[in-house]
Structure formats: structure tokens, C-alpha cells
Amino acid sequence: MSNILNIILAFLIVISFVFYLYFKTKQIRTNLPIRKKWYTNRAGVALGIILILFGINQIILYHTVLTYVVCLIMIVFGLFACINYYKRVRHYGQYIAEEEELNKK
Numbered sequence: 001m002s003n004i005l006n007i008i009l010a011f012l013i014v015i016s017f018v019f020y021l022y023f024k025t026k027q028i029r030t031n032l033p034i035r036k037k038w039y040t041n042r043a044g045v046a047l048g049i050i051l052i053l054f055g056i057n058q059i060i061l062y063h064t065v066l067t068y069v070v071c072l073i074m075i076v077f078g079l080f081a082c083i084n085y086y087k088r089v090r091h092y093g094q095y096i097a098e099e100e101e102l103n104k105k
Contacts, residue, residue: 002060009057013050020046034099038092044085051078 023043
């Protein structure tokens with residue numbers, strides 16, 4: 001059972017990493033400042049998800065006290081990162097259409 005869960009978590013970590021790279025490249029390629037911040041924060045959400053999934057994966061693989069402590073710190077930090085960046089994504093998302101309208105000229 002833990003082997004299947006490990007494979008699923010590894011797959012989700014890779015998918016999150018791909019999203020992180022995707023949003024980082026979109027951030028570099030855009031010229032609009034609000035959209036750039038929006039992509040930066042979306043990449044931050046993906047990075048937080050990577051931390052959470054990696055911490056859970058390590059807890060499943062290794063059963064030591066040190067692993068539990070380090071992974072708990074990673075999971076908490078990942079949760080804070082996800083929440084913080086998600087709030088920023090929602091905030092900047094309100095202004096994406098307005099910025100696009102202003103820069104259509």
C-alpha cells in the first residue's frame with residue numbers, strides 16, 4: 001500500500017515541479033507587471049505544494065524522529081507558502097483583465 005502511495009506522491013511532485021517551471025517561464029516571458037507578479041505567485045503556490053508533498057512522501061518512506069520533525073517543518077512551511085501565495089494570486093487576478101485592456105493599444 002505504501003509503495004503505491006509513494007508512486008502517486010512522486011508523480012504529483014513531478015507534476016507540481018512542471019507547473020512551477022511553467023509559471024516561472026511565463027513570468028520571464030511576459031512584459032506586463034501585474035501579470036508578472038501573478039505568475040510569480042502561482043509559481044509560489046506550486047513550490048508550496050512541492051514542499052507539502054515531499055514532506056508527506058518522506059514521512060511515508062522513513063520512520064525516524066528526525067524525519068518527522070524535519071518533514072513537519074517542511075509541511076507547515078509549505079502550507080504557509082501555499083496560503084500566502086494563493087491570497088496574492090487572487091489579489092492580482094482581479095487586475096489582469098484591466099491591465100490587458102490598458103495595454104491593448
